[in-house]
Amino acid sequence: MKTKVLGSSLATLREWSVSKGKKPFIANQLLDWMFKKGESDLTKMTNLSLEVRTLMQEELDMGTLELVREQESRDGETTKFLWKLPDDKLVESVLIRSGDRRTVCVSSQVGCPARCAFCASGRQGLIRNLEPHEIIAQVYQIDLWLKKKNEAVSHIVYMGMGEPFRNYESVVASIRYFIDPNFLGLSQRRITVSTVGVVEGIERFTQEGLKVNLVLSLHAPNQKLRTKIIPYAREYALETILDAMWRYADVSGRDITFEYTLLKGINDGIEQAEELARLLKGKQCTVNLIPYNPVEGLRLEKPHHTSVEEFRQVLDRAKVINTCRYTKGDDIAAACGQLAMQELKNVV
């Protein structure tokens, strides 16, 4: 199999050069073109000799993905990218522009094993894990796309399709790549991993020595309601998940965020707000409330504006810091939880 450029360390690429009887420095030149000059086309890397370019073309695989479709929301704040993988599977990423921020929401799997009741991504279950370079390519190619407009990716969130901690090795490899100064060199605090609560994943992640942001998709203040909304939640007691999250906060020094998708009549009542306030009172954390984004075919409803406000007031009174994320990109089905294979199949 050809060596993949995206996802390979500088050392690996330098060893490859030497194994082909070339100077190791050509690997630095290659990466300089790809990441500093924003050029991924080998034929345009003019300070490499024709012989080296031909060798690279024949023996290396860039690891980039085929862009099938690119779709911009009406307000121009969100762009959805649809990629075709080498085995013809499809995956999506979303670019969100907000002020100076250029955030890429990446997918870590095709499909998802979590099967949250409100989310389109898990409706077919898990199809397959993404390889490290398939996660990296989503960000790299959007960064190249932005560079043409003199912009660059500033933040990455692992909130696209898939459960990051059920594809642990590839996700961690991609994070290490994104923060490496040889590649994107992003600051760790600009990277956020969102998990449904895979305890062994959270515990292992705590040992990595990384300081990225960690988010738990909570969606309910107790185990009983949580398992109704997230079938996967049966795997672990909520208490055990929360203990693992607090330990990550201690070790990494990063504050924890909880995502709570508000579903009308299910988890958006005063009773749930009060229970959530009791659960998190006095803890260093933020609750990010996300009103449900309608997914076709699901019999769930958006919460009333007033119940969202009342929910927030309960949290405010208990001094539980909270934010409310209003939808971006829902007109192109690029909002949270709207990335779905089913829908994609009809597109291409």
Ligand code: SAH
């Ligand atoms: N598997 C990971 C990463 C996926 S991102 C996780 O569960 O955290 C998941 C986030 O998208 C959830 O926290 C949820 O808040 C949000 N989400 C998914 N579907 C949604 C929908 N239909 N409406 C609003 N938010 C949704």
